[in-house]
Amino acid sequence: MSRSIDLIADLGEGYGAWTMTEDDALTRIVSSANVACGFHAGDPSTIRESVALCVERGVAVGAHPSFPDLRGFGRRRIELPPSDIEADVLYQLGALEAFLRPHGHRLHHVLPHGSLGNMTVVREDYARAVARAVHAFDPRLTVVYQEGWMIRAAEEEGLPVARVGFPDRAYNEDGTLVRRALPGALVEDPHEVAERAVRMAVDGTVTTASGTTLGLACDSLLVHGDGPSAVSTASTVRQRLESAGVEVAAWSGR
Structure with missing residues (x-):
């Protein structure tokens, strides 16, 4: 079945002289970007x-x-009042x-990003805080994330949503991502990532860390941009998607 998928990478992940993402190369491959x-x-x-x-x-x-x-690259769990999360997200937008x-x-x-995103899947209060901030900023903005409270809260705010698959991350049985600190949390071989991406886009499935097949609806695929093989992985994923008859294009609410 031919379809369209939004291929996304994280960009702008640097600070001063410190750089983690190869923006010049990645912007020649992906259709959308998550900018820090x-x-x-x-x-x-x-x-x-x-942005330029x-x-x-x-x-x-x-x-x-x-x-x-x-200091923690946004990957540490932080307890904050939902009102602070709402203000922080609105500020960043x-x-x-x-x-x-x-x-x-x-x-x-x-x-x-990171721990905030992971927590919005399972925390209603965090998800609703993010959704309120997005709605206050621009109710036309699409919220992109995996199934869970974030998608539900965004839909209840009347926001457009797009579900995302993470082909370079391992999944638990409940559809959440395996914690990065655990062995096997990252899928690092570009060809394996590409194979998983095609299954997500075409079949709507992913193989979990325990080896079972899980249904996974997705409108977009995210390839993390901060790894050493990010460019090679993104390029391989795009080539494999197009070879499978999948158009790569930015999400437009199709």
């Missing part, structure tokens, strides 16, 4: 450069809001869109 908004990575100059590359190459720009955790406005563009989507 300053809380887990991304100083103003880095954000501006990442995306605009130049026709890559849709989404926000990648995080817990305020530069405004910061990123400020760099899009000079180009005459607006944000395409929001995909929570």
Whole structure:
């Protein structure tokens, strides 16, 4: 069955002289980007450069809001009042869109980063806080995440949603991601990642860490941009998707 999928990478994940993502190469491959908004990575100059590359190459720009955790790269679990999460996300959306406005563009989507994203799957209070912030900023914005409270809260706020698959991450039986600290949490071989991506896009399934097959509806696929093989992986995934008859294009609410 031929279909379309949004191929996303995380971009702008640097701070000053420190850089983790190869934005120049990745913007030649993906259809959309999650750009760090300053809380887990991304100083103003880095954000501006990442946005400019995306605009130049026709890559849709989404926000990648995080817990305020530069030191932990947004991957530490943080307990915050939902009102603080709402304010933090709203702040980050405004910061990123400020760099899009000079180009005459607006944000395409929001995909929570790291531990914040993981917690919105299982925490109703965190998910609703993120959804309220997105709705307050722009009710046309698409919320991108996996099934769970984040998708449910966004839908109840009347926001467009797109479900995402993570072909380079291992899944638990309940559809959540295996914690990064555990063995096998990351799928690092580009060809294995590409094979998983095709199954997600075409069959709507993923093999869990325990070897069972899990149904997985997805409109987009995220390849993490901070690994050493990120460019090779993204390129291999795109080639395999297109070979399987899958069009790679930014999500438009199809």
